[in-house]
Amino acid sequence: MKKKQINAIEVAKLANVSQSTVSRVFTPGAKVSPRTQKRVLEAAQKIGYRPNALARGLITNKTNIIGLVMGNIQNPFYPEILDEFTKSLYEKGYHVLFFHTKNDAITQDEVSQFLEYNVEGVIVTDVLLSSNVVSKLSTHDIPIILFNRYNQDSTCHSVCCDNYSAGMKIGEYLFKQGHQKFTYITGRTNTSTSRDRERGFAEFLLQKGIKPVIEEGDYTYEAGYTVAMRVLKNRNRPDAIFCANDIVALGVIDAAKILGISIPNELSIVGFDDISMASWPPYSLTTWQQPVKEMIEATINMLLNTVDGEATKPQSLLFSGKLLERKSVKLLKNS
Incomplete structure (x- = not known):
């Protein structure tokens, strides 16, 4: 027999607050007094309540979900990037909806799933991005940021190493x-x-x-x-x-x-x-x-600013990086 799902109404009753207050407690960035937050969290823990992010998104029209598309996961660089993005976005109250595309390009089916989950933005790493995909996401006010690459003909923001x-x-x-x-x-x-x-x-x-x-x-x-x-x-x-x-x-x-x-x-x-x-x-x-961490931070900030309507014209940010000398190069003469 399926266990009964605990809802926000029951938490509100136990904590003696309104249902909207419970919702604010579990919404990143929402203003709630520390005392009220503590009371709600204790009540939620006591009865085993877990908020439904998708349901909350339908009510608030803000899911706090970011789509991330990656192709070449066999290259260790990109799983490391995925890990950094996931941790950094989580710290800001966002969750990652990850897509591994096997066709080196974002498909219409993947675009449809972005729309179904009502993602707030999309980060694209090493896959191709057609103008049709950009147009469809733009129609739904879903911004796209290119990471570690750029396209001179694209209307998307980009963050890349120089x-x-x-x-x-x-x-x-x-x-x-x-x-x-x-x-x-x-x-x-x-x-x-x-x-x-x-x-x-x-x-x-x-x-x-x-x-x-x-x-x-x-x-x-x-x-x-x-x-x-x-x-x-x-x-x-x-x-x-x-x-x-x-x-x-x-x-x-x-x-x-x-x-x-x-x-x-x-x-x-x-x-x-x-x-x-x-x-x-x-x-x-x-x-x-x-400089991966700096590039990821810049990508997230650029994306969230665009989501909030602060960024308009496409921007391309370049980061320098540095040479790390180890033992695979021989010094043949003094420089």
């Missing part, structure tokens, strides 16, 4: 160490992150009269491993490889080990992101650290 400048600084760093033969292993070619990292890296080296070899990858360990197993067997192999992200770099490191190539003595490798695995002793990867 990948172009980072790529340029990585090129400069490796050049100053005395390296001469460079390779860049890309991420997915349709992403702004990979394109900007490549552009910055290549432009710096071209200024020095060096044309780097570009090898196509897709942000996966397998891609890094496969590319490395091929290019490192060449007689004219690179002495420095910059990878579009850390998980690609880890694949390159493992391939080099199998081929008997010493890192960093015979090959230098730089990644991007600074995932947890990058610092593991078997890898000790030199990488570009994205």
Whole structure:
């Protein structure tokens, strides 16, 4: 037999307050005196009351639910991002409705579910966003924030690492160490992150009269491993490889080990992101650290300001990040 659901009316009777007061106690940001809040919470605990967020949303037209869409969950960077977003939003009284899209693009079915749950905003990480999806969500006053990417033709706000400048600084760093033969292993070619990292890296080296070899990858360990197993067997192999992200770099490191190539003595490798695995002793990867916490805080603030009607024109925020030197790059000469 199904247990009877305790409702707010019963809590109100026990605490000797109105039902609306009970509702305010369980609504983040609502004003209630500490004394009244304590009385209501004690009554709720005593009879086992748990508020129904969806039901409350129907009444207040405010669900405090944020949609978050992610594609490549095999990349450790994004589960770490999901964890940070979930914790940060919870601290502000919001819950995450998570969607893992398998088609590299938000589908109409997922849009429909956002509308069904009456989400207050949507954060999009590494998936494609069509103009039709943006239009449909905008029609229902649901703002969208792009995280760790941008689209110059989009009407959405975006928060991203300055990948172009980072790529340029990585090129400069490796050049100053005395390296001469460079390779860049890309991420997915349709992403702004990979394109900007490549552009910055290549432009710096071209200024020095060096044309780097570009090898196509897709942000996966397998891609890094496969590319490395091929290019490192060449007689004219690179002495420095910059990878579009850390998980690609880890694949390159493992391939080099199998081929008997010493890192960093015979090959230098730089990644991007600074995932947890990058610092593991078997890898000790030199990488570009994205300021994830600052980026997430800016994304949430931008989204909530838009929900409250404070932000209007699309904004793009860029964050610098920094190079973390570990043990995967060899100093060939004094800079």
